[in-house]
Structures are given as C-alpha cells and as structure tokens.
Amino acid sequence: YAEVAQLAVRTDVLKADMIISINPLTDEELKTIAKDTFLISSFEPFSDDKVIEKLKGLGLRAFSLDMIPRSTIAQSMDVLSSMASIAGYKAVLEAAMRLPRYFPMMVTAAGNIKPAKVIVLGAGVAGLQAIATARRLGAQVEASDVRAAAKEEIMSLGAKFIEVQGAADDKGAGGYAVEQSAEFLQKQQEEVQRRAAKADVIITTAQVRGRKAPMLLPKTTVEQMRKGAVIVDLAASTGGNCELTQNGKVINHNGVIIVGDSALANTMPQDASSMFSTNIYNFLKYISKDGQVNMNMEDEIIGGSFITK
Structure with a gap:
C-alpha cells in the first residue's frame, strides 16, 4: 500500500x-x-x-x-449488485456443502442418482446468480419472482418459472420488486408449498426496498420438507423470507437446516x-x-x- x-x-x-x-x-x-x-x-x-x-x-x-439507481449507465458503480452476485453464488455452495447428497445426476456402478431439486425465490441479481450456479452444478432448478421481466431471465438460465398470477409490478421502481398484496403472498406461499415437499434446497433472496422481507416460507412449509434439506435465506437481515430464519445463525428444525446469512459476500x-x-x-x-x-x-x-x- x-x-x-x-x-x-x-x-x-x-x-x-x-x-x-x-x-x-x-x-x-x-x-x-x-x-x-x-x-x-x-x-x-x-x-x-x-x-x-x-x-x-x-x-x-x-x-x-x-x-445508486439500477440503470444501464450505473451498472459499473452498482455496489449492491456486485455484492448480491457474490452472495447468490456462495449461497449455492453453502447449500451444496450442507446437503447430504449430490447436486448433479450421477450414473454409477452402484446405481443412478437423481439430481437435486433446487428452488430459488427472488430472481434479482442474487437469485439469478444462484440459479446459474445451481444449474452449473447439475441441479434441477425452479424459480419465482414477482417482476414480469424475470420470467424470461429465469428460463434463459435453464430453470423452470414458478408463475403466480396477480403480482404487482411497478416499472418505475428502478428494477426493484415492490410490496405485494396479502392475497398474492398467500397464493405464492401455497404455490411454493406444493413444491417444497420435494425440494432438496431452497434459496431465498426476495427483498423489498425499505420494507421487511416478505415471508414466503412459513413454519408449516418447512415442516413438510425432507430431512436433510437446506434453506439459505439471504434476506435474513431484513426479517427473512422463512418464518424460522434467525439472522446470523444456522439452525436445525426437524432435520431441515436453515442458514440465515445476508453477509455471504464477506466470505469471498x-x-x-x-x-x-x-x-x-x-x-x-x-x-x-x-x-x-x-x-x-x-x-x-x-x-x-x-x-x-
């Protein structure tokens, strides 16, 4: 120096x-x-x-x-996006490390192993990076986001889009998600709950600027998940997308590991x-x-x- x-x-x-x-x-x-x-x-x-x-x-x-607004001209200065990209990448590695099984499909002399099923909630910068990383590791990925523009981005990365009708999408919000109605959040929770029972990993990244993070994974959903499944909640610092998340802590709830960490960028x-x-x-x-x-x-x-x- x-x-x-x-x-x-x-x-x-x-x-x-x-x-x-x-x-x-x-x-x-x-x-x-x-x-x-x-x-x-x-x-x-x-x-x-x-x-x-x-x-x-x-x-x-x-x-x-x-x-700093999320615009084309401001991309090179966007600290939030830079750190979110790292967090999304590291969230998948964190989940893979804790998951007691492979991410990719494996064909071995001892039999075939099915790929892990990963759900990503929120497809901003962190979510898209999580999708891309999980796909590179060979997992089957489904993802959800309230923004209309996210569907094409999610599918372009090889993931399936979890569509829930009735989302509020404000194009004047500078690329950020906006707060949703209680009715929509209820529908989204039900849609995720149907998939969560079969999921090996759920990574949550959904946040609303200046608001508490939306609760997308209630306790009842977590309790339907497989033992050994992993949840990584990147919205932990703003209340968490999972009802059971504790910021800065890793907990085990009925065999499901819940990682509450909004500072994964610090680990790289x-x-x-x-x-x-x-x-x-x-x-x-x-x-x-x-x-x-x-x-x-x-x-x-x-x-x-x-x-x-």
Missing part, C-alpha cells in the same frame, strides 16, 4: 475532504469530522429513517451507495474487495468534474445517491 498511498492512522484519515467506507462511520467518529466533508458509504436511508437528519445536522455531505473478500473498489472508482470518476465534486442534482445517479440535500 505504501507504494500507491499514504499510510496513516484512522484519526488522520478522518480529516480528509472525502471519506469512503464500506459501512457507515460510528456516531462518535461522525462528530469528529469537519463540516462539508463528503462521505461515501451504504447508509441505507430506507431502513434508517434518522440517518439523513443526523448527517445534515452535522453539516456533512453524503452519497449513499445503496441509492478477495473478489468482493476487487469489485467494490472498481465500483467506487467508477463512481468517483462519474461525480468528478474539473477536480471538484459534481453536484448536479438533475443527474439521475448524482441526485439519486446524494441523500443530504
């Missing part, structure tokens, strides 16, 4: 004109930072409704990485760091103009991610 950067203690770093961090600084650290300092981090203002007023009260200027630090740093580099290039920070709030990316207006 010394060849390309100045090595300094944390207190000196906090004196910089712009501070970039993976997670937000602590309240104690924020109080030591000079006014008008630029902060770039994932502040999650949809989940923490007080963070914007706190930062504005301290006179700080903040860009929130999780507010080399590629996660590389992708994160590239996203940040591209974001800095985009917001820089003549050596200054471009504060054009009419710009979709700048205006969308700058939260202390």
Whole structure:
C-alpha cells in the first residue's frame, strides 16, 4: 500500500475532504469530522429513517451507495449488485456443502442418482446468480419472482418459472420488486408449498426496498420438507423470507437446516474487495468534474445517491 498511498492512522484519515467506507462511520467518529466533508458509504436511508437528519445536522455531505439507481449507465458503480452476485453464488455452495447428497445426476456402478431439486425465490441479481450456479452444478432448478421481466431471465438460465398470477409490478421502481398484496403472498406461499415437499434446497433472496422481507416460507412449509434439506435465506437481515430464519445463525428444525446469512459476500473478500473498489472508482470518476465534486442534482445517479440535500 505504501507504494500507491499514504499510510496513516484512522484519526488522520478522518480529516480528509472525502471519506469512503464500506459501512457507515460510528456516531462518535461522525462528530469528529469537519463540516462539508463528503462521505461515501451504504447508509441505507430506507431502513434508517434518522440517518439523513443526523448527517445534515452535522453539516456533512453524503452519497449513499445503496441509492445508486439500477440503470444501464450505473451498472459499473452498482455496489449492491456486485455484492448480491457474490452472495447468490456462495449461497449455492453453502447449500451444496450442507446437503447430504449430490447436486448433479450421477450414473454409477452402484446405481443412478437423481439430481437435486433446487428452488430459488427472488430472481434479482442474487437469485439469478444462484440459479446459474445451481444449474452449473447439475441441479434441477425452479424459480419465482414477482417482476414480469424475470420470467424470461429465469428460463434463459435453464430453470423452470414458478408463475403466480396477480403480482404487482411497478416499472418505475428502478428494477426493484415492490410490496405485494396479502392475497398474492398467500397464493405464492401455497404455490411454493406444493413444491417444497420435494425440494432438496431452497434459496431465498426476495427483498423489498425499505420494507421487511416478505415471508414466503412459513413454519408449516418447512415442516413438510425432507430431512436433510437446506434453506439459505439471504434476506435474513431484513426479517427473512422463512418464518424460522434467525439472522446470523444456522439452525436445525426437524432435520431441515436453515442458514440465515445476508453477509455471504464477506466470505469471498478477495473478489468482493476487487469489485467494490472498481465500483467506487467508477463512481468517483462519474461525480468528478474539473477536480471538484459534481453536484448536479438533475443527474439521475448524482441526485439519486446524494441523500443530504
């Protein structure tokens, strides 16, 4: 690092004109930072409704990485998508490691072994990566998503689409899923429940921006699953898609393993760091103009991610 950067203690770093961090600084650290300092981090203002007023009260200027819109021009800066891709990949490997059987079909002298059956709930970046990884490992995959555009994406990866009629799909939501009615969620639970009894693995990734994760796997569904089956819940930090999920824990419920982990990207630090740093580099290039920070709030990316207006 010394060849390309100045090595300094944390207190000196906090004196910089712009501070970039993976997670937000602590309240104690924020109080030591000079006014008008630029902060770039994932502040999650949809989940923490007080963070914007706190930062504005301290006179700080903040860009929130999780507010960068999901658009073609913003793809190279999209930290959420980068980390979700890693999480979806690692979720399948986690499930394969814990599952007491093969993923692919095997033809052996001792007989034929059927491929594992995998269900993926939510086909955003994490879900699509999970589908692709499970298919590469030879599993049979079914997947579900409330967005109309997801059907073609799911089928293009060789998975079957679990279709439930009546989903709300807001094209103005920037590529994110929107909150669904209780009636639709009930129909979706029933559709998944019919398949869950035969599933070896269920990977859940369904989240709604700024809301509690939808509950897609009630306790009754889990109790119909085979012993040895594995559920990996990537929505654990926002309440979980499975009723029994405990964030940050692995539990065994009647022989079904439930992994509650929304931070699987942390388990691949080399590629996660590389992708994160590239996203940040591209974001800095985009917001820089003549050596200054471009504060054009009419710009979709700048205006969308700058939260202390």
